Amino acid sequence: MIWKLTGSIRYQLYMTYALIIVLVTAIYVGAFFFYESKQITLRSLMSINELSLSLSNKLDLEIQKIDDVTLSVAYSNLIKDRLLQLSGSRDMTEPASYSADQIADIKELSEIMVAAIGPTQSVRELTIYDFEGNRISTGALLKYTKEDVNSKSWYEEVIQGEGGIVIGMPEPDEELAQSFVFFKDKYFISLYRTYFGGFGEAQGIIKAQQDAETIFSSLIDLEHRNESRKRFYVMDGKGNQLYPYEGEDKTAGYYFEQRASQERHPIYINNPLSGEKELVSYHLSEETGWLLAVVISKKELFEPLRQFTVTAAAITLAILVFTLLFSYYAAQKITRPIARLHSSIKKIDLTGTIQPKRLTDSGINEIEALNLAFQNMQTKLQSSVDKLLYSQSQEITAKIAALSSQMNPHFLFNTITTVSIMAEEGMSEEILHLCQKLSSMLRYISSEESNVVSLGAEIDYTSAYLECMKIRYQDDLLYNIVITDELMGIPIPKLIIQPLVENCMKHAIHVEGPWEIFVKGYVNENEWLITVTDNGPGMPEDKRRLLVEKISELEETDRFPGLSIDGMGLLNIYFRLKFSYGEQMVFTIEERDSGFSITIGGPLSD
Template identity: 35%
Template sequence: MRNKFKNIQSVLFMTYSLIIIVVFTVLVLWFYHWSSNLLRANATSYIVNMGKSLQEQTDSEIQKMNNVSLNVIYSGLIKDQFKKYLSDQGGVKVQESSEMPVPSTSREYAKELADILTAAIGPSRPVEQLYLYDLTGKVYGNGFDNSESAYVPGEKPWYKPVVALDGGKYIQGPILDKSISKYISIKDPQYTISMFRLFLDTYNSPMGIVEVKQYYNLILKSIINYTQRSTYQERILVYDQSGSIIFPLNAAATQYEYEMNLSKQFQAKGEGHSFYVDPLTSEKALLSFQHSDYTGWNTVIIVTEDKLFIPLNSFTQKIVLLAIFLLLFAILLSFVAAKKITQPILKIHRTIRSIRPDNLGSGRSPSMELNSGLNELDQLHWSFLRMSERLKESMETSLLAQSQEMQAKLVALQSQMNPHFLYNTLATIHVMAEENMNQQIIAMTENMSDFLRYFSSDQSSVNLQTELSHTDKYLEINSIRHGRKLQYSFDVDEEMFDLKIPKLIVQPLVENALKFATQFEPPWDIRITGQLQGNSWSVTVSDNGPGFSADSLQRLHSRIAEMDKNHNIPALQLDGMGLLNIYIRLKLTYGDGAQFSIHNLSTGGAAVTIGGSI
């Protein structure tokens, strides 16, 4: 017997389709590989360049502070005036160019010094506060705080490092600055970053220390603004050479200990990036490192791979949809081309249409020559005429077999899971995710995964223990969703666990019971019981819901009685016949040994019992 797929149209269609699929798949995979690598490189480059940009903007703000400190320490006028201010004890000094005494007070020196320092800061105010410290314990402020006060050098944590740097800059911060906070109207506490330099006189001898301050949120405004509008929900870390975290504010070093250790590999080069697996979340992430020689600060940008490649995922979806559309279109064209080549087959079709059931095998069927010029078609036509002679006697058997086959296939579809169950489960997971109910999410997704895997398997029959196990998972999913409103119990004889039964024969009953039980006020009670009786088994599913209406019971019993009387199986439906289809599956499996009964309970609710022979 020749293979029915080896006709001209099928061969041409499959050949054309195979060529199109292979060529198209290769092109799509190549294009996707090229474009995805490009998108990955662009996304990674964007993060790296953004790290450089943020570091440069931060360095620029520090540079402004540094310029002010340099203006102060290299200003001879400031040095002279500060020296007069500190050495003045309130007496009378005589000008060299005049014999008349001119009174000189600390207030006058302070005013002149304030004017000079204000000019040094400039109108754009790149710093908000400036302090001049002498080395004996006095400090003079200019800015919000214009007071003179005392300090203890040894108690200042920055004092020794500044003196040791011998004129080099020393950056401290951020710190909660109460001295500035009290001069402004903003209620929020203000953090500042300070830069210190040793202040030398004209003979290069230390005479004091210059401190310039700027608000923390102004120096790091580029980083703060970027985190608020970040594309990939990046985390940004800024820390100094000692490992103290500058951004985020008040972050614990232990929180970023792994990332800081990972960044050490880039210290020598001053920049770099790599992918790593976060030990806390097990997520793959990109780490971009930038070191500033100017400030000594390290800027690290951390972004998870899922967030980084969101554009790639969107692009992938579009490519897949476009590829499917183009592939289907190409296959359609191949089908049209193959069909056009095989037009002679239409003649065979006319012959087939002219045959009626009453002339099958009677010799009255058409016997004209096809003369298609193609051996395959001529032989197909001859085989059909020969087949018609034997078709009559086997038609009833074939139709019955086909009917049973179609019914069996459609019966398998009757156990479709209600899509509302899936929607409600996903909605519940969404709500639990917002509440950080991680353990419940894990339990629900594991049960859901197992249930869907069982639901979609090719097995037609399973043992009762497997069916009850997945029914329990279904109830557990609903229990997580409804909480204490749902109560259920299993009381099944363990000797029944190894019995082979049709798959998804118990769970739909539980689903049906839960559907109607939830129409009443909770708690909802679902009970599954099973027992052996001689050579038969039975399982009962009961609930405390509203029960079946009288009309529903009458219709269902009438349909069952009709099937039993006529010994026929009606056409199955995918919706609206759940219980009846379960009865049909039991009948097909156990024949007269099938058990199926439904009734309302005297205490309220309904019960459905199924079973079969062993």
């Protein structure tokens, strides 16, 4: 069926419709997908950037709460006065020896510090160390002791801060853990500040503690929700990991190393443990110097895009299926009458008469009109095609016969002249030999049995011609014929080789002899070839140009060349090869440094 052929009209229409639909759909969906993916990407990046900024601000707020408590203590003259009173008291080393006034001072100082902490408990414990060795704590634990602040590990760093805050690492508080079971597994972050007297002299250090869970509550809450599997890391300015403050996740250093090597943020990096690609957004707090990293896997980040892609793909597939079915229906509707017309064309038989037959209405007027016009044309064509074929056949036969029967009158004239000269000189044997060859040649060219002969017969005729020329020109003519045995039996057009040799003689005698003619026949792959070569002056340029023009005219018009009375000529040979072998013919001319060469040929018959 026509539908099964990939070159059918229906197939072409269907494929054209389908291609247009697919391209339009792909371009639309692709553009929409590209736009939406960019928007989703931008929204995701903005979201993670805003989240990192928001969380960093919350951390700053928690630290600011603690710092506000230390500032209120540092600027409270009442607290400083009470500390000076305690420092001036005697026998404060043993609680049992405290006097009622001393206990009252400690209680009053503790109450002032509790008031500084406030009802929101922005710090879990507030401790003051003076340089006289006194330490008083309030909040979770009320305690007054004598301690040497100079022995603390954080002392030098706080003193060098000259009143600025110093934030410690999250770590357990053994003192609180021993006093309260609730604080046993708790981590605390301490904020330290030096406080000064009225003359700017350092008098002691304020330490405010808050549990890490409270400070990092915003991060902990987000992680517990686990909605997007985000992870958070916090490092201080020294590169110490502050969050997570417990557990085994200690990969924060890797993320911050990657940040240092990148110029743009957020950045994509590979998780050092899972190898999964992740997006990391950073924010550096100017208040605390803490660097917050928000980490989310690329897969999770683009989950909305993936869902959108799946939905878009399903919709696109449904549209494509519908439109392809529609295109199939449209192609079938258009090509059904064409298929009927095709069936009618296949039934054409120019030997008989086919009556016009109107097709059933296909709904496409142009195709129905085309079918009717074609069948009317077929009827008219039959009345003349037989006459045309017969006339053309007769014309071709007549032309081939005329071409085959030509013989150069100069050759006959010169041969008869040669015979008369030889008779005067008493060369009876040579005359007999010449007449035999001439008779053989005339018999060959006048035979009407066939226009196709064996290559061996054509070579015999050519040899007879050359022998006649040899008798006439004696030592001035040298020739050699080399033909492989496998060529002798192949059929070729009659009188196709001798005219090439005659053409060589025609041009070679204009130069001083001896004249050499070489005929070579051979097989090249699946074709036979005959090459005729001479050592003459070659074909004059004007005649060569005229031959090329005539051949071009023949190729363009496909009309037979006019006959010439002065010999067959190379153009006639070209035509006969063209008529016999079509595009498989071989006809090449080669100008040599000394002489002329022409090669003809055609395909070997199966």
